[in-house]
Amino acid sequence: MILAIDLGSTNFKAALFSEALDRVGASSVPAPYLHNDGDHVEMDANDIRQAVVLLFKETCQTAGIRTRDVTTVTVTSQAQNFTFLDGAGRACFPVTSWLDHGAEAEAAALWKTRHTDWHQHCSFGTLTGQMQLAHLLRARTRYPDAFSGGFQMVSLPGLVFHVLAGINLTDDNLAAMGGAYSLRDREWRADVLADCGVTPAHMPRLVPVGHSVRAATHCAQLDLADSLQLVSAGNDQTAGAFGNDCGEGDVLVTLGTALVAYRFAGTAPGPYSDDVCWGPYPDGGYYALATSDKGCQALDWAREQLMPGQDLAHFDAAVETALPSISETTGTFSPALIRTPNAWQGSFADDSEKAYAVLKGITNDLKRLVCQELNCPSGSALRVIGGGSQSNVWLQIIADTFNAPVSAGTGDSLLGAAKMAVGSACLTPARRDLTDQRL
Missing domain, CATH: 3.30.420.40 (ATPase, nucleotide binding domain)
Known part of the structure; x- marks a missing residue:
C-alpha cells in the first residue's frame, strides 16, 4: 500500500x-x-x-x-x-x-x-x-x-x-x-x-x-x-499537476486562496521571466508557475460584502441570474483593491451584477497570469482545481473569457504524490539517468 x-x-x-x-x-x-x-x-x-x-x-x-x-x-x-x-x-x-x-x-x-x-x-x-x-x-x-x-x-x-x-x-x-x-x-x-x-x-x-x-x-x-x-x-x-497528468501544452489552474497558473515548460531550463517561478518536474523537464495572492481570498471578501452568511451556491445562483443583463457598460471588480471602497467601479443594476463582476475580475487576473506571465498560446486548454473548480458558472466565465476549453481537474496533490511513487518504483535505468542528470 x-x-x-x-x-x-x-x-x-x-x-x-x-x-x-x-x-x-x-x-x-x-x-x-x-x-x-x-x-x-x-x-x-x-x-x-x-x-x-x-x-x-x-x-x-x-x-x-x-x-x-x-x-x-x-x-x-x-x-x-x-x-x-x-x-x-x-x-x-x-x-x-x-x-x-x-x-x-x-x-x-x-x-x-x-x-x-x-x-x-x-x-x-x-x-x-x-x-x-x-x-x-x-x-x-x-x-x-x-x-x-x-x-x-x-x-x-x-x-x-x-x-x-x-x-x-x-x-x-x-x-x-x-x-x-x-x-x-x-x-x-x-x-x-x-x-x-x-x-x-x-x-x-x-x-x-x-x-x-x-x-x-x-x-x-x-x-x-x-x-x-x-x-x-x-x-x-507540482504534485497536483502530476496528479492531473499535466503535460506538454496543458495548463493547470488552481482557484484557491491564491490564484495559481501552472504548466509543464518542457526540457529547456528557465528562468522564463522575472515574475514566473520555475523548477524541476517529475520524470524530467521543468515547470513554470505564476501566481496572484488575490484568488478566492478576493471572492470570500466580496461574498461577505454582498451576501453575508450565504454559501457559494447562493452566490453562484446570483451570478447566473445576472448573466442576461451583463453588457459592456456593466461595472468592474478589481481583486487588488479588496478591503477598499474602490473594489467595485462603474454602474451595476443590483448585487447580482456585482457578484458576476467578482468572478469576471478574478478571471481577468487569471488571464494575465496564463497569457502574459506564462505566455501560453491562445486557446490552450485549461484544467481547473481548487475550491472554485466546483462552480460551473465560474468555469463557463473562464471558458468565455479565454475562448478555450475548460474542465474541472479530477486529481489532487495526494494522487500526484502516489503516482510519483508508482513511477519511481517502475523507472527503467534509462529514465533514472534522464532525471538523475539534473543533480
Whole structure:
C-alpha cells in the first residue's frame, strides 16, 4: 500500500492508495502551529512528529489495514519550513514557516550581494523574508548555539522521513524554492550558505523530485514494515499537476486562496521571466508557475460584502441570474483593491451584477497570469482545481473569457504524490539517468 501525505499550511492530509492507484482511505489533522499571528508563524518539531504518527495511524484505520501493510510513503509539502536537528535528533529551535514574514531585513541584506543571476539558481525571481535562506540567516542571530556541533538542517517533509526512518531527505523541486540550492549547478550553494554560517554538509540529502530511497524503519510509535520506500514528491502545486497528468501544452489552474497558473515548460531550463517561478518536474523537464495572492481570498471578501452568511451556491445562483443583463457598460471588480471602497467601479443594476463582476475580475487576473506571465498560446486548454473548480458558472466565465476549453481537474496533490511513487518504483535505468542528470 502507498501512503501519500500532503503537508499543507492549514491541514496535514493523507490518503492510502493501492498499487493500481485506487484511493482506499483518507484522513487529516490540523497543522500544529505553535505561533500563528501573521508575522510570527512557527511549529514545534515534536508536535509535527506526533501529528504525523496520528495521521499515519488514522489513515490506516480508515482503510482497515495495519500500519505495517504500508510499503511506500510519499510526501508533498509546502516549501521553506525548516529547523536544525542536533546529533541526537532533537530540534534546536521551532520550525519556521513560509507564512512568517519576520526575515525581511535578512533577505534585504543577502540580496545586496546575491541578486546577480539569482533567478538562474532559485525558483523565485527575488529573495523575500518568507524564504528559507533569509530565515536561515535570521536563525544565526536568534539561535547562535544551534550553529555549533554536528547539527543538520531539516525541512518539514524531512521531519516526516526522519521520524519514520531516521534519514534527512529532500528533493530538487522543494530545495530550489528556498534560495540555498542552485538549479543551474544542481547542488547546494556553498557561497550563500556560508553567509549564514552553514555548509552543504549540514544540508539534507538531495534526490530528483519523485525519486525514492529505500530505508530501514525505526519508529517506536508505529509498527512499520522492516523497510519503506520513501518518496520526496516536491511542492503541492507540482504534485497536483502530476496528479492531473499535466503535460506538454496543458495548463493547470488552481482557484484557491491564491490564484495559481501552472504548466509543464518542457526540457529547456528557465528562468522564463522575472515574475514566473520555475523548477524541476517529475520524470524530467521543468515547470513554470505564476501566481496572484488575490484568488478566492478576493471572492470570500466580496461574498461577505454582498451576501453575508450565504454559501457559494447562493452566490453562484446570483451570478447566473445576472448573466442576461451583463453588457459592456456593466461595472468592474478589481481583486487588488479588496478591503477598499474602490473594489467595485462603474454602474451595476443590483448585487447580482456585482457578484458576476467578482468572478469576471478574478478571471481577468487569471488571464494575465496564463497569457502574459506564462505566455501560453491562445486557446490552450485549461484544467481547473481548487475550491472554485466546483462552480460551473465560474468555469463557463473562464471558458468565455479565454475562448478555450475548460474542465474541472479530477486529481489532487495526494494522487500526484502516489503516482510519483508508482513511477519511481517502475523507472527503467534509462529514465533514472534522464532525471538523475539534473543533480
